Amino acid sequence: MIDNINVDDLVIGAGLCGLMYGLTAATEGRSVVISEAHHKVGGYATNFYRNKRKFIFDCSQHKVSGLREHVGNLWNTLKRLELHSLLEEFHLHEEIGTVVYRGNFIRIPSEPNEIKETLRMYFPDETTGIEQLFKDIETHGYQHYMFFRRLMNEYTINKDILRESRGLSKITAREYFETIFKGNDIIEVLSPIAIYSGSISNEVNAFYFLHCLYAMFYGGQAYVKGTGQHLSNVLLKEFINRGGILLKKNPVYEMEDHDEHMLVKTRKNMIRAKNVIATCPPEDVLKMLKKQEYTDRFQSVINNFEVGWGHFCVYIVISVPPEEIGIFSPEYLLVSDSGDNFTKEDFENDRYYDLFTLSISNYHRFDPAGGYVIQLVMLDHGDRWFHLSEEEYTARKQKIQDKFIKRALKTFPKLEGKLIYTESSTPKTNYKFTLATKGSAFAYKMLPRTNLSLLSDFPNDKIKLVSTWAGGPGYETAMCFGFTQGKLLSKNTKI
Structure with a gap:
């Protein structure tokens, strides 16, 4: 028997963005x-x-930006929602991580001035470029970072730099670096930082990348003990405490416009909602709608974007504490001698997995209760996995896992013989559990000239696209976007 439900807002998807939207709207008195x-x-x-x-593996969370007090947008958001207990559970990193490049272990601190001094120490001939970089982070990066506050009329655009910001949005981060630095080495050390936002320096637009650097260098990097699931569970508890309702194992099948409301059919329910808040990929929203004249028109908007990267991850348990094999930093970015400027041919022939930055995350340092866990992660794309037969998929998965372990052993030879458990996931695995298009972990790519605001004007005003697909990738973005849109809709402000 299918139950009927009537609500103000139906949120499709209980990821961080959906939970934050639901929590915010419920706090504002809406039925969600x-x-x-x-x-x-x-x-x-x-x-x-x-x-x-015995072993706990986190699917992705180890760095959440925006949590420096009075500075970070996420800190501001959680404070306004009176999630004080959650704020206390975030722990600021003492360092962003260590970049390993051509035999150098370059520790990147967490404070902007210390980062600048570190770069000056390793690259004394690049002082002018380093100063320009930090000036651009503090102006253009900050302006982009304040996007959500601007939506709420809490930030006024600096028009004096707007033209230059638009210029930066039309070039890649690597092209930008090449204009301010003399040599390639500093570029190869800075470029890998882009992977934290699911980006690659020779793809991501420079304006967005400067935003990412502001979030990481100035906004405050933190983690939650208990893995990302603990963060999600705390948000869920608050959502329910404030009157929200969660329906699990309940996919949405189709939606139909009934003038005053949307009629939504799910696995278990028929839901009448004044608004549908879709945190799923925009393409899935169109599939859920019964055929209507505007679906093809909006599909042409979606076609302007390129589905972003997922990741290949090797989950490893070792027999000794990571410190005993030389892993002290919370994270290492292993950069090949040729850097991250790979070619399309490299990617198609799997040389990519030998060339691109491989991160080694020390999860034992974040949460010792989970075991002696480290994770090897690289950006990857679903296009390389979904077409394979089961036999081909298994063989290729093992091949890439072996490549990653070989690279980790080269940097940390004491790892040899210490592996007691390994398991891998691919973008196809990601799709199985999240239903994200092509297993993307970072929504659409933020390429030059990318304009996500095109997605804000969905042809049906009862449907709102509220997700990283429409707001940009990352944990901070997801949570702040959910909060912002929850506040705006509650005030009957056009999104």
């Missing part, structure tokens, strides 16, 4: 239901257990 296809909430902010729950 979140319908989630999975058996647990969080999207990518989840975990899983192995070996009779």
Whole structure:
């Protein structure tokens, strides 16, 4: 029997963006239901257990930006929602990580002035470029970072730099670096930082990349003990405490406009909602709608964007504390001698996995209760996985896993013989659990001239695209976008 539900807002998806929207709207007095296809909430902010729950693996969370007090947007958001207990559970990183490049282990501190001094020490001939970089981060990067505050009329655009900001949005981060630096080495050390936002320096537009650097260098990098699932669970608890309803294992099948409301059919319910808040990929929203004249028109808008990167991850448990094999930093970025400027041919022939930056995340340092866990992660794309037969998929998955472990052993030879458990995931794995298009973990690519605001004008004004697909990738973005749109809609402000 299908139950009927009537609400102000139906949220499709209980990832961080959906949870934050629901929590905010419920706080504002709206009736909200979140319908989630999975058996647990969080999207990518989840975990899983192995070996009779002895080992805990986090699916993605180890760096959340924007949590420096009075500076970060996420700190401001959580403060306004009176999530004080959650704020106390975030722990600021003492360092962003260590870049390993041509035999040098370059520790990147967490404070902007210390980062600048570190770069000057390693690259004394690049002082002018370093000064320009930090000036651009503090102006253009800050302006982009304040996007959500601008939506709420809490930030006024600096028109004096607007023209230059638009120029930066038309070139890649690598092209920008090449204009301010003399040599390639400093570019190869800075470029890998782009992977934290699911970007590659020779693709991502420079304006957005400067935003990412502001979020990381100035906004404050933090983690939550208990993995990303703990963060998701806390948000869910607050959502329910404030009157929200969660429906799990309840995918949305179709939607139809009934003038005063949307009629939404899910696995378990028929839901009448004044507004549908879609945190899923925009393409899925069109599939859920019964054929209407505007679906083809909006598909042409979606075609302007390129689905972003997922990732290949090797989950590893070792027999000794990571410190005993030389892993002290929370994260290492292993950069090949040729840097991250790979070619399309490199990617298609799998040389990419030998060339592109491989991150080694020390999860034991974040949460010792999870075991001696480290993770090897690289950006990857679903196009390389979905067409394979089961046999081809298994063989290729093992091949890439072996490549990653070989690279890790080259940098940390004491790792040899210490592996007691390994498991891998691919973009296809990501799709299985999140239903994100092509297993993307970072929504659309922020390429030059990319304008996500095109997605804000959905042809049906009862449907709002509220997700990283429409707001940009990253944990901070997802949570702040959910909050912002929850506040705006509650004030009956056009989104």
